[in-house]
Amino acid sequence: MTRTAAVLIIGNEILTGKIQDQNLGYLAAELFQLGVRLRRAVVCADEIETIVSELNALRVAHDVVFTSGGVGPTHDDLTLRCTEAHLRMADVPEGARLLNNAEVPWPTVVVENVYVFPGVPEIFRMKFPVVREHLRGNVRFHSRAVYTHCEEGEVAALLSRLAEAHPEVSIGSYPRFRDPDHRLKVTFDGVDEGAIARALEAFVQALPAEVVVRVE
Amino acid sequence: MTRTAAVLIIGNEILTGKIQDQNLGYLAAELFQLGVRLRRAVVCADEIETIVSELNALRVAHDVVFTSGGVGPTHDDLTLRCTEAHLRMADVPEGARLLNNAEVPWPTVVVENVYVFPGVPEIFRMKFPVVREHLRGNVRFHSRAVYTHCEEGEVAALLSRLAEAHPEVSIGSYPRFRDPDHRLKVTFDGVDEGAIARALEAFVQALPAEVVVRVE
Numbered sequence: 001m002t003r004t005a006a007v008l009i010i011g012n013e014i015l016t017g018k019i020q021d022q023n024l025g026y027l028a029a030e031l032f033q034l035g036v037r038l039r040r041a042v043v044c045a046d047e048i049e050t051i052v053s054e055l056n057a058l059r060v061a062h063d064v065v066f067t068s069g070g071v072g073p074t075h076d077d078l079t080l081r082c083t084e085a086h087l088r089m090a091d092v093p094e095g096a097r098l099l100n101n102a103e104v105p106w107p108t109v110v111v112e113n114v115y116v117f118p119g120v121p122e123i124f125r126m127k128f129p130v131v132r133e134h135l136r137g138n139v140r141f142h143s144r145a146v147y148t149h150c151e152e153g154e155v156a157a158l159l160s161r162l163a164e165a166h167p168e169v170s171i172g173s174y175p176r177f178r179d180p181d182h183r184l185k186v187t188f189d190g191v192d193e194g195a196i197a198r199a200l201e202a203f204v205q206a207l208p209a210e211v212v213v214r215v216e
Numbered sequence: 217m218t219r220t221a222a223v224l225i226i227g228n229e230i231l232t233g234k235i236q237d238q239n240l241g242y243l244a245a246e247l248f249q250l251g252v253r254l255r256r257a258v259v260c261a262d263e264i265e266t267i268v269s270e271l272n273a274l275r276v277a278h279d280v281v282f283t284s285g286g287v288g289p290t291h292d293d294l295t296l297r298c299t300e301a302h303l304r305m306a307d308v309p310e311g312a313r314l315l316n317n318a319e320v321p322w323p324t325v326v327v328e329n330v331y332v333f334p335g336v337p338e339i340f341r342m343k344f345p346v347v348r349e350h351l352r353g354n355v356r357f358h359s360r361a362v363y364t365h366c367e368e369g370e371v372a373a374l375l376s377r378l379a380e381a382h383p384e385v386s387i388g389s390y391p392r393f394r395d396p397d398h399r400l401k402v403t404f405d406g407v408d409e410g411a412i413a414r415a416l417e418a419f420v421q422a423l424p425a426e427v428v429v430r431v432e
Binding site for chain 2: 012013014015016017018019020021024025026027028029030031032038039040041042043044045072120122123141143170172174175177178187189
């Protein structure tokens, strides 16, 4: 079975647009590399009841859950549910494990299947490698792409047929506007490299050669 | 009562890290400007059962809900729940309203309190102004900020006291790493400009003058 994951991003600053989240995209790409399927992301406010209810819903429904934010020393940092300034960053919930490595000065707190990360993107990225070995899934995801000059509507029926003929391949199509390089990127993802290659090949064969920009 | 909002971002490409979401930050900032409180954002996969259950949960709990993604012509565009390629973009759910304006070639589909937007950031931004007048809240949010050279832990106790003394003001603190301009930005948000000014003033007064970079 593919291991599943969810992420809870905590912070009023994200919901008011003051700060743009930069952790979801990083985490999503890392988990894809690790063969862990990120199923759901939720962004919620700095409110203890909200965090508790969101986190409880996520942790029972996924193999691993990440939280981002709410672990600093100030009043709006509520995720770890501790109460004294500064020193409270050394307080962790009962039963928590601490993951360390030599390069990062702060341990990562893990409570059951919940990995607690800070919202600050630089620290999130510093800490993530520490837990990478704990997370590696039992499958590997592969992704290939065809860049084309097609308009999305022109290949919609073709992609529908391919999606039906190759159910083990996840096919995505992403139009670009005002990009001189290509108009449509079509991606083929999954765990079966052979099936991905067959679906991709069938797509390329069905297109006039002149609309194919490149295959990756 | 402040009007509440939620957003459902639909797309495997976001959860696999292939494409970085650019709509949440834009929408969050726009809603803040409009006096609408964004309470929750959810990112989910391109699966019809998942979209339906996420959307149903969001639309009963918030005054307005936005969806981003899943409305193009291909097989992975499921949000509008229609089934024919290309032409199906002209199919809309029964009871839907269409909002138009002169500058945008495509109408925005609105079903009850759900505003349906495409995931492509350029089109999301082109379409959003059309619905702005429908959304304006009955309050205005204000936000001010103090940029300082403080370390977050040094002002944590002070911020806790201020948060308690000014419960109508939402106080946020955002540390920066390796930014020569400032180490900590402290924000004061709310609907009561006078209360915001008082909380901000109390914060600035409590700091040594030399650590205050600027007040906005």
